[in-house]
Amino acid sequence: MQTKQSEKVIRSIEKSFRKQVQKDKKVKSAFLLVHSEKKGIHLHIAEGSMNTKQPAYMASVGKIFTSVLISILYENDQISFEDGITKYLDQELVKHLHVYKGKDYTNEIKIKHLLNQTSGLYDNFRPLLEKLLDDPNFTISPQEAITWAKKHQKPHFSPGNGFKYTDTNYHLLGLIIEKITGLPFHVAMKQHIYQPLGMMNSSVLHYSNPLDKDTQYLADFYVNKNNITNHKGYAGLDYAGGGVVSTGEDMLKFMKALVSYQLVKKETLEKMMNDKAKYGVGIEYGYGIMLFKTIPILMPKIFNVWGHAGATGAYLFYHAKMDTYLIGTFNDFSYERKGVRFMLIKVINQLAKIK
Numbered sequence: 214m215q216t217k218q219s220e221k222v223i224r225s226i227e228k229s230f231r232k233q234v235q236k237d238k239k240v241k242s243a244f245l246l247v248h249s250e251k252k253g254i255h256l257h258i259a260e261g262s263m264n265t266k267q268p269a270y271m272a273s274v275g276k277i278f279t280s281v282l283i284s285i286l287y288e289n290d291q292i293s294f295e296d297g298i299t300k301y302l303d304q305e306l307v308k309h310l311h312v313y314k315g316k317d318y319t320n321e322i323k324i325k326h327l328l329n330q331t332s333g334l335y336d337n338f339r340p341l342l343e344k345l346l347d348d349p350n351f352t353i354s355p356q357e358a359i360t361w362a363k364k365h366q367k368p369h370f371s372p373g374n375g376f377k378y379t380d381t382n383y384h385l386l387g388l389i390i391e392k393i394t395g396l397p398f399h400v401a402m403k404q405h406i407y408q409p410l411g412m413m414n415s416s417v418l419h420y421s422n423p424l425d426k427d428t429q430y431l432a433d434f435y436v437n438k439n440n441i442t443n444h445k446g447y448a449g450l451d452y453a454g455g456g457v458v459s460t461g462e463d464m465l466k467f468m469k470a471l472v473s474y475q476l477v478k479k480e481t482l483e484k485m486m487n488d489k490a491k492y493g494v495g496i497e498y499g500y501g502i503m504l505f506k507t508i509p510i511l512m513p514k515i516f517n518v519w520g521h522a523g524a525t526g527a528y529l530f531y532h533a534k535m536d537t538y539l540i541g542t543f544n545d546f547s548y549e550r551k552g553v554r555f556m557l558i559k560v561i562n563q564l565a566k567i568k
Contacts, residue, residue: 216253219567223247223256229559230541234260239547242432243526244269246461247560249537252567257461263432268414268423268458269542270434270442272523275457278406278467279386280328280501284477284485285405291393294325294488294500301389306356310334313368321372324389327382328500331490335366336379341450346439352446355384355453376490376498380454383501387453398453406476410466415459419448423458431458434525434544455523464529464540468520472531486519515565516557526552535564 226247234243242261247254259265286292292301299307299320311318311334318333326332337358345351353361362381369377387398394401399417403424407415413425422428433442441447448456459467470476477485485500492498495512496505503521507514518539520530526548530539539556542548548555 216567219252219254222563222567223254226256226560226563227258229563230258230555231260233555233559234543239435239438239545240543241435241545242269243541243543244432244461245541245560246465247537247539247564248465249535249564251536252564254537254564263544264429265461266414267429267432268416268460268463269432269527269544270418270525271455271457271459271464271527271529271542272434272451272525273380273455274464274521274523274527274529275451275453275455276383276501277471277521277529278402278457278501279383279390279453280485281471281476282390282401282405283324283328283386284481284500286390286393288477288481292324292389294323294328294484296324298322298324298327298385298389301392302385303356303388306359306388310359310363311368311372313371316371318368318371323372324386325488325500326372327386327389328485329488329490330376330378330382330492330498331374332372332379332382333368333370333375333377334379334381334385335362335368336377336381337362337366337384338380338450338454340365342436345441345444345446345450346436349444350446351444352449354449355387358450358452359384376492378492378498380451383454384452390453399456402457406467410463410470410475412459412463412466415457415463418451418456418458419445420452420456432544434542436546461540465538468529468531468538468540515561518561522553524549526555528552528556530556532561532564535561537564 242263244259247256399420414428489497489499495508518530522528526543
């Protein structure tokens with residue numbers, strides 16, 4: 214049941230969102246979904262060249278899906294977070310994967326180190342993205358992306374002794390999922406998440422098609438003014454690090470299921486949140502989960518949310534105190550930090566006015 218106050222706040226949020234997209238020439242399309250049963254709100258809007266039924270590429274928001282898949286396998290007793298990764302991966306691929314200061318630490322990397330970004334491994338995404346932008350025919354498999362990084366990059370620290378956000382960790386998790394399930398990553402995603410939750414308009418970028426054949430085409434997304442939506446070579450570069458393509462309503466189904474322990478049990482979700490590392494000021498990182506924590510002045514208590522964000526200005530968060538889901542994207546890499554900032558300042562701050 215909406216009150217006059219909540220209607221006013223919703224109008225204010227919608228106005229801020231439309232203004233943000235319209236004033237920024239870089240942003241060609243965007244969507245925003247705010248859902249709160251507690252506050253009687255369901256706002257789902259799109260701006261620019263997309264509509265609310267169109268799927269969007271959710272970038273690194275996909276990492277939370279990958280970590281949930283691993284956690285489902287953990288609950289099925291098919292894997293332990295404490296397992297060494299060499300148990301599941303091709304020996305040639307992991308040979309000298311982590312050589313730091315002359316010592317090979319490969320055998321010390323555990324599943325949990327990949328999940329909470331504490332493996333110390335290098336990030337293959339950015340340098341390979343540059344190659345992709347330079348070459349329209351560039352294509353690479355997840356295995357090749359890892360091998361390239363092993364050859365051209367250096368680890369940052371020994372496993373468990375620091376934090377470095379990297380897609381390489383999640384590429385490895387994708388391959389581990391494939392090894393355990395005997396299924397391609399996108400099929401495991403469909404069987405364990407999309408199908409059970411009825412996420413009919415979701416897929417994995419350039420790997421699979423949505424369950425509903427009449428799903429609309431993917432909204433365009435951009436890097437430095439380059440439209441790379443249909444660059445097939447991008448698929449292997451992103452893969453389990455963030456290949457989720459979905460609509461706002463489908464993402465809401467996923468997050469509601471996660472919050473209500475339909476995907477993993479309460480104790481598993483708590484484990485995913487509690488085994489965390491410091492990401493940055495006021496942000497901690499669990500198993501594919503960003504947790505915003507109170508820091509006086511810098512990160513007020515009102516911003517305590519958990520979920521994940523992506524380089525395109527994509528975000529998927531849950532605000533427990535307000536029982537509110539916040540989902541959206543700006544479809545442009547220039548919004549890597551601005552997307553979350555918009556969610557905090559222009560959406561959560563407004564919602565807090567509803568008593």
